[in-house]
Amino acid sequence: MPTLTKLYTMQEASRHSTKEDCWIVIDGKVYDVSSYLDDHPGGDDVVLATTGKDATEEFEDAGHSKSAKELMETMCIGELDTDTSFSAELENQPTGYPQKLMDLTKQYWAVPAAVVGISVVVGFLYLRKK
Incomplete structure (x- = not known):
């Protein structure tokens, strides 16, 4: 069978x-x-x-x-x-952002936080030199 x-x-x-x-x-x-x-x-x-x-x-x-x-x-x-x-x-x-990308963003939150932090510091230094 x-x-x-x-x-x-x-x-x-x-x-x-x-x-x-x-x-x-x-x-x-x-x-x-x-x-x-x-x-x-x-x-x-x-x-x-x-x-x-x-x-x-x-x-x-x-x-x-x-x-x-x-x-x-x-x-x-x-x-x-x-x-x-x-x-x-x-x-x-899924609609919008792919779910796996969203999961990675939640898991590795330090990367986006570092990018924002560096951007703020660079912006502050740029404005300070003017």
Whole structure:
């Protein structure tokens, strides 16, 4: 009897984007990599950045070994439903600033604060010389 493959939409896969519950999509397959995040040689943030989209290009660009690809197959939970993946991706796009950019801004607040601080100092020095 053939094994039935579970189909997931990109929208379903994108709902699993936390360290405790992380799914990624590569080559049309959906993987639950939650248990592997702590062991990933590139760090969990690299994997978490690829949730909610097709991560095939990022995966291939990283040059994963044959053993990594074999390990990945043990985490496969289904396939991407290609009939609805494009429309689901469009529905999942946030309006305004991209959500991941907003998350980075919240996480790395010191960078924007430093830019503002430097701008104030430069402006003050410029006005002082006049």
